[in-house]
Amino acid sequence: xxxxxxxxxxxxxxxxxxxxxxxxxxxxxxxxxxxxxxxxxxxxxxxxxxxxxxxxxxxxxxxxxxxxxxxxxxxxxxxxxxxxxxxxxxxxxxxxxxxxxxxxxxxxxxxxxxxxxxxxxxxxxxxxxxxxxxxxxxxxxxxxxxxxxxxxxxxxxxxxxxxxxxxxxxxxxxxxxxxxxxxxxxxxxxxxxxxxxxxxxxxxxxxxxxxxxxxxxxxxxxxxxxxxxxxxxxxxxxxxxxxxxxxxxxxxxxxxxxxxxxxxxxxxxxxxxxxxxxxxxxxxxxxxxxxxxxxxxxxxxxxxxxxxxxxxxxxxxxxxxxxxxxxxxxxxxxxxxxxxxxxxxxxxxxxxxxxxxxxxxxxxxxxxxxxxxxxxxxxxxxxxxxxxxxxxxxxxxxxxxxxxxxxxxxxxxxxxxxxxxxxxxxxxxxxxxxxxxxxxxxxxx
Numbered sequence: 001x002x003x004x005x006x007x008x009x010x011x012x013x014x015x016x017x018x019x020x021x022x023x024x025x026x027x028x029x030x031x032x033x034x035x036x037x038x039x040x041x042x043x044x045x046x047x048x049x050x051x052x053x054x055x056x057x058x059x060x061x062x063x064x065x066x067x068x069x070x071x072x073x074x075x076x077x078x079x080x081x082x083x084x085x086x087x088x089x090x091x092x093x094x095x096x097x098x099x100x101x102x103x104x105x106x107x108x109x110x111x112x113x114x115x116x117x118x119x120x121x122x123x124x125x126x127x128x129x130x131x132x133x134x135x136x137x138x139x140x141x142x143x144x145x146x147x148x149x150x151x152x153x154x155x156x157x158x159x160x161x162x163x164x165x166x167x168x169x170x171x172x173x174x175x176x177x178x179x180x181x182x183x184x185x186x187x188x189x190x191x192x193x194x195x196x197x198x199x200x201x202x203x204x205x206x207x208x209x210x211x212x213x214x215x216x217x218x219x220x221x222x223x224x225x226x227x228x229x230x231x232x233x234x235x236x237x238x239x240x241x242x243x244x245x246x247x248x249x250x251x252x253x254x255x256x257x258x259x260x261x262x263x264x265x266x267x268x269x270x271x272x273x274x275x276x277x278x279x280x281x282x283x284x285x286x287x288x289x290x291x292x293x294x295x296x297x298x299x300x301x302x303x304x305x306x307x308x309x310x311x312x313x314x315x316x317x318x319x320x321x322x323x324x325x326x327x328x329x330x331x332x333x334x335x336x337x338x339x340x341x342x343x344x345x346x347x348x349x350x351x352x353x354x355x356x357x358x359x360x361x362x363x364x365x366x367x368x369x370x371x372x373x374x375x376x377x378x379x380x381x382x383x384x385x386x387x388x389x390x391x392x393x394x395x396x397x398x399x400x401x402x403x404x405x406x407x408x409x410x411x412x413x414x415x416x417x418x419x420x421x422x423x424x425x426x427x428x429x430x431x432x433x434x435x436x437x438x439x440x441x442x443x444x445x
Contacts (some may be wrong), residue, residue, distance in 0.1 A: 005126040007308035007414025009112035011101050014054030018109055020061035027065030027097060029132040030113050033125060034095040035071065042146060046091065048076040048084035048154075049099035050185040050243045053210035054109045058099050062111065066097070067146030068139060076154040078208075080185045080244035082341035083158040085118035089338060090157065092116070100185065100243040103220050104415065106213050118338040119317075120310045155189050162193040162343055165336045166351040173198035175350055178237040178250075180225040181206040182218025186244035190343045194238075197347060202232050213242045219329055219342070226254040235353065236360045238346045245309075246329035247342030249349065251361040259329040260291040261364040262349055266331070267300055267323055268366065269352045275322060275335075276300070282315045282324030284308070285409060289424055290369040291327075298366070308414055309340045370406070371428040373435040375421045377442045382412035386419045388445035391438070398423070398434045406431065410438065 004010050010026060012018035027045075035043030045066045049055035059075070066073050071094075076087060081098045088096035096114035104110070113121055113129070121129075140146075163169060177199050181187040187206040194201045204224060205217035217224055219239040229237040229250045236257075237250035249257040263281060270276040280301040283291060287304070295302045303319065305311040309330040316324045316334055325331035330340035337344055353360060379385040391410065398408045406425035413420055421439045425431035 004130050007310065008102065009110050011104065011108055011110035011415050013107055014052070014058065014109040018058070018111070020057055023058045023061040023111060024065035024068070025133050026111055026129065027062040028069040029129045030095060030097070031066050031069035031071040032132055032137065033128045034113065034115050043071045043094040044074060044091070045071045046074050046076055046084060046088050046093045046096040046151070047099070048079045048081075048097070050213060051078050051183070051187070051208035051210055052101070052106055052109055052213055052242075055099045058109055058111070062097050062099060063148055067148060069137075069146065070140040070144055071146045073146060073148045074151050075148065076151045078185055079155060079158065080189065080341070080343065081112065082245055082337055082339050082344065083154065083189065085114050085339045086158055086161060086337065087118075087151070087154050088114050088116070089118035091151075098243065102243045102245065103214055103218065103241040106211055106215065110415075114338075120313055120339060122310075122314065159189050159193045159196065161336070162189075162347060163196045165344060166197055166347050169196050170198035172347075172350050172354050175236075175354060176200040176202070176232065176234040177346075177350065178202040178204060178225060178228045178232055178234045179206070180204050180218055180222075180228075180237065180239045182214050182240050182242050183208040183212040184214065184218065184240065184242035184244060186240050186343055190238075190240060190244060193343060193347070199350065202228065202234065204228050218242065219246060219248045222248060222250060222256055226250045226256070230254045236346075236350070238342070240342045241329075244342045245340040246326070246331070247345055248329045249346060249360060251364065252359055253361060255361065257360060257364045259325055259327040259331060260288050260369070261367045262329070262345060263323065263325050263331055264291060264294050264367045265349055265352055265363045266333075266345075267295065268298055270323055271298070271300060277320055277322040280319070280321050282312050282319070282321050284312060284326050286422060287327050288367070288369045288372055289407070290367045294367045307411060313339065370424045371426070371431045372422065372424045373428070373431040375435050375439040376413070376418045377421060377439050379417055379419050379442065382417050382419055385442055385445050386410060386412040391441050391445050394438045394441040398438060401434065408434070408438065410442075
C-alpha cells in the first residue's frame with residue numbers, strides 16, 4: 001500500500017481518493033498520536049480550511065474524527081495555512097488541522113497536520129498516524145466525547161502579527177502593491193494586513209466562491225497580476241497561492257521575481273541587520289545555481305535540502321538558522337512563523353524596499369539566474385516512471401553532456417501524479433532541448 005502522506009500532508013481528489021471517511025479516520029488517528037496522554041483535560045485541536053467547496057464536507061469529517069477521539073475542536077474558519085499554524089502556537093493547542101490542497105486545482109483537497117507549537121510533522125509522526133489507522137481503540141462516550149467551539153478573533157490576531165513583523169502600522173507608507181489572492185484563503189487577511197502596514201493596496205482574484213480557487217490566478221498563473229501591476233502603476237505585485245503559504249512577486253515593469261530572488265533579498269537584508277544566524281540561508285536542491293553564486297558573493301552560506309518546505313523547516317530547526325525556503329515561494333522566517341507564509345514574505349521584502357528606497361527589480365538583480373527549464377510530465381505512477389531504467393539512462397547521458405556547466409534534477413512530485421524534470425544549462429535553448437528529451441523518455445516509460 002502506497003504511503004498516504006506526501007511532501008505536504010495527504011492530498012487527493014475530494015470525495016474520490018480523499019473521502020470524508022478517510023478524513024475522519026486521519027483526524028482521529030492524529031488526535032491519538034499528537035496529543036499527550038498524561039493530561040487532566042481533553043486535547044485541543046484547531047481546524048481551519050481554504051474556501052474550496054469540498055472543504056465544508058471535509059471539515060465536518062475532520063471535526064467528527066477529532067471529537068470521536070475525545071478532542072475539543074476549535075474551528076477558525078477560512079484562514080491561510082500559516083495563520084492556522086500561528087494560532088496553534090498562540091493558543092497552546094495540542095494540534096492543528098488545515099484542510100487545503102494549496103496550489104492544486106479546485107477538485108483536489110488535502111489535510112495538513114500541525115503538532116503543538118504549530119510545527120509541521122516529521123516522517124516519524126506521519127508514519128505513526130498512518131499506522132494507527134488500522135489499530136483498534138476505545139471510543140469515549142457520554143461527557144468524554146469532544147466538544148466544538150469557534151474562534152472568532154483568529155483572523156484579527158493573525159493580521160496584527162503580520163503588521164507587527166514590519167514594525168507596525170504605516171511602515172510601508174508610499175508603496176503601492178497589487179495582491180492576487182488566488183480566490184483563496186487569504187482573500188481578507190492579506191489585503192487588510194498590507195493596508196494596515198501603510199501600503200496602497202489593489203486586490204485581484206479576491207472573491208472566492210468555493211469553485212474558483214487557483215483558477216488561472218495566483219502564484220501559478222501570474223499573467224493577470226503582471227498586467228495589473230503595470231496598469232495601476234504599482235511598485236510590485238504579490239501572487240499568493242490557494243492557502244497563502246507561498247508567494248511570488250512581480251516588479252514594477254511586470255517581470256517575475258521568484259522565490260530564489262526573494263530569499264536573496266531577505267538574506268542580504270537580514271545579514272546586514274545582524275539577524276541572519278550563522279550568515280546562512282537554507283534552500284532546496286531545486287534552487288537555481290544563480291542563488292548559490294549570489295550568496296557566495298555576499299559571504300552567505302547556502303545549505304541545501306531535499307525538495308519540500310518541511311525539509312527546509314527541519315534544517316532550520318536543527319541548525320538554528322533564521323531564513324530558508326524554496327524557489328516556488330515557500331519562505332520561512334522562524335522568528336515569525338513555523339511554516340511558509342506568503343503574506344509575511346512580501347511584507348518583509350516591501351519593508352526592505354521602504355527602508356532602502358530601492359525598487360524591487362534592483363533588489364532582485366543580485367541573483368543572475370542560470371536558464372532553467374521545468375517540465376511536469378503527467379504519469380500513471382510517479383514512482384515507477386521516475387525510477388525506470390530508460391529514464392535513469394537519459395538523465396545520466398544529459399549530465400555527461402552538460403559536463404558540469406549545468407545540472408539535471410528529476411523527481412516524482414510529492415503531491416500529484418507527475419514527474420518533474422528540471423534542467424539548468426548555460427543557455428535556454430540547451431536547457432529546453434535537454435529537458436524535452438528527458439521528458440519524452442519519461443512519457444514513453
